[in-house]
Amino acid sequence: MIYILLFFEFFKIGLFAVGGGLATIPFLQDLSDKTDWFTSQELVDMIAVSESTPGPIGINMATYVGFKTAGIPGGAIAVAGIVAPSIIVIVLIAHYYMKFSEKPLVKSAFYGLRPAVVGLIGAAGFEVVKISLFNINKFFETKAVTDLINIKSLTLFAVILYFSNKYKKHPIVYIAFAAIAGILFKF
Amino acid sequence: MKELWQLFIIFCRIGGFTFGGGYAMLPMIQKEIVEKRNWATDEEILDYYAIGQSTPGIIAVNTATFIGYKRKGIIGAIVATAGMVFPSLVIITLIAAFFRNFQDYAIVKHAFSGIRVAVAVLILNAIIKMWKNSVKDWKGITVFCVAFAVTAFTNISPVIVIVASAAFGIIINIKRIEAK
Numbered sequence: 001m002i003y004i005l006l007f008f009e010f011f012k013i014g015l016f017a018v019g020g021g022l023a024t025i026p027f028l029q030d031l032s033d034k035t036d037w038f039t040s041q042e043l044v045d046m047i048a049v050s051e052s053t054p055g056p057i058g059i060n061m062a063t064y065v066g067f068k069t070a071g072i073p074g075g076a077i078a079v080a081g082i083v084a085p086s087i088i089v090i091v092l093i094a095h096y097y098m099k100f101s102e103k104p105l106v107k108s109a110f111y112g113l114r115p116a117v118v119g120l121i122g123a124a125g126f127e128v129v130k131i132s133l134f135n136i137n138k139f140f141e142t143k144a145v146t147d148l149i150n151i152k153s154l155t156l157f158a159v160i161l162y163f164s165n166k167y168k169k170h171p172i173v174y175i176a177f178a179a180i181a182g183i184l185f186k187f
Numbered sequence: 188m189k190e191l192w193q194l195f196i197i198f199c200r201i202g203g204f205t206f207g208g209g210y211a212m213l214p215m216i217q218k219e220i221v222e223k224r225n226w227a228t229d230e231e232i233l234d235y236y237a238i239g240q241s242t243p244g245i246i247a248v249n250t251a252t253f254i255g256y257k258r259k260g261i262i263g264a265i266v267a268t269a270g271m272v273f274p275s276l277v278i279i280t281l282i283a284a285f286f287r288n289f290q291d292y293a294i295v296k297h298a299f300s301g302i303r304v305a306v307a308v309l310i311l312n313a314i315i316k317m318w319k320n321s322v323k324d325w326k327g328i329t330v331f332c333v334a335f336a337v338t339a340f341t342n343i344s345p346v347i348v349i350v351a352s353a354a355f356g357i358i359i360n361i362k363r364i365e366a367k
Contacts (some may be wrong), residue, residue, distance in 0.1 A: 112356020119334025182301020
């Protein structure tokens with residue numbers, strides 16, 4: 001019974017959370033109020049873990065909540081629930097996209113969309129740069145310019161920027177390198 | 188069968204090394220799907236993102252589903268999605284079962300702060316490449332700047348940016364559309 005409920009609740013979240021993993025948080029908040037599956041304090045921990053582990057945040061959250069609620073099968077069922085609407089909706093859209101992608105109307109829409117998506121990704125990248133290279137909060141506390149920029153991060157940024165453009169290795173190589181550098185130099 | 192297995196493995200790799208949500212996945216998608224296998228072009232990936240952003244569900248999953256469907260139909264969509272979520276299932280289950288306050292371990296914090304710097308560089312590289320392929324004239328530059336500014340500096344939903352830019356694309360090409 002709990003499995004059916006879990007599937008159903010996460011199906012709903014998958015269906016209504018438009019725009020990615022963080023959009024699932026209000027729904028999970030609601031779920032913690034409504035059920036005794038997990039508390040809102042546990043939810044805060046789950047968000048922190050989901051953001052500091054690999055994988056899409058929404059999927060990590062679903063796995064965590066499902067596992068806490070009903071063990072290993074619970075995790076798998078919650079994930080199945082959250083991805084089911086995506087599979088249905090995207091398969092339908094993909095079908096029509098392939099059929100109509102050469103039509104002038106669709107082509108024109110994507111002509112406007114592509115630069116906009118680059119802008120959206122740019123904004124996401126800007127956010128990561130802001131968080132990882134600058135200590136904005138510390139700067140406002142001390143007003144010292146030397147506190148604004150995180151020198152260690154900036155150095156690593158420059159090193160990876162140089163090597164990734166020179167050697168074009170797999171992104172995994174640079175991620176592993178940065179993780180090791182982060183541990184060794186206590187970022 | 189071989190290609191389904193390949194789809195699963197590739198998306199496992201992408202899911203297992205995506206740190207920080209759907210957009211952080213872009214460099215991995217570019218490498219694995221566009222460069223190494225030619226399964227989609229950069230422009231198509233942008234289209235999938237636009238669709239993934241404005242439809243229900245998690246963007247990373249929507250993109251995996253789209254690519255899987257394009258390669259192998261409905262089964263492909265399911266297998267690619269299964270691959271995408273598999274590392275999360277394993278990693279999160281292990282952490283939830285065996286660690287308390289995983290995110291507070293110093294080693295995790297340091298590693299993650301380092302990784303975030305790499306992700307920043309990789310996204311930057313990906314954007315420059317995407318920019319070269321898809322921002323071709325002053326109209327494109329305008330749309331890019333507006334979309335960037337609105338998303339970075341206001342609370343307006345990305346879905347609105349997507350809908351508005353699609354409408355803009357249709358309006359400026361309306362004569363060409365009507366002529367056909």
